[in-house]
Amino acid sequence: DTAVSQTPKYLVTQMGNDKSIKCEQNLGHDTMYWYKQDSKKFLKIMFSYNNKELIINETVPNRFSPKSPDKAHLNLHINSLELGDSAVYFCASGTRDRTEAFFGQGTRLTVV
């Protein structure tokens, strides 16, 4: 009965590969997010989806693309992975006014 679940939990892959991280929420929220945690533990928002509409895209390279098949899912696709993409990626869901967010457990991506 996990509220926000991400898979896989960790991922090791080679440069140049294409990979996806899945996220599902069962909270009935209308908005989902992807964050990247940098080496200093700062969380940077990457995408926000509301009712299947992308409403935020914070200067993320176009190698990253969110895909939302329905309101409960927001998957992150990454093409041509680079070393600098290594990080922990968090999915979250919440309300439209963004006063709260429920986080998944994170996916640790390592690009070698």
Add this chain to the structure above:
Amino acid sequence: EDKVVQSPLSLVVHEGDTVTLNCSYEVTNFRSLLWYKQEKKAPTFLFMLTSSGIEKKSGRLSSILDKKELFSILNITATQTGDSAIYLCAVEGGNYGQNFVFGPGTRLSVLP
């Protein structure tokens, strides 16, 4: 199962009050505990704690970790309306830091 519990879940105070937010955790191979402030934007990193008994301070905010009793507190003195937010506690654990668990957050409302 790794988990993070925060209390109280909601708190209403007046400007000038001092508040203490609590975070208790259970995690395998603890690595660090982090505090974030969640407003209408990406969560803002506040503190990362790895050692017991060492208080970290930033202005009116301070935090301390007790690894024996498995908890941390976040203190805010002389609260201001701008402190109104959700405060998230997260714990990093696992052999490779692959486990990252967020608590439910404490919603703090500071009234003028």
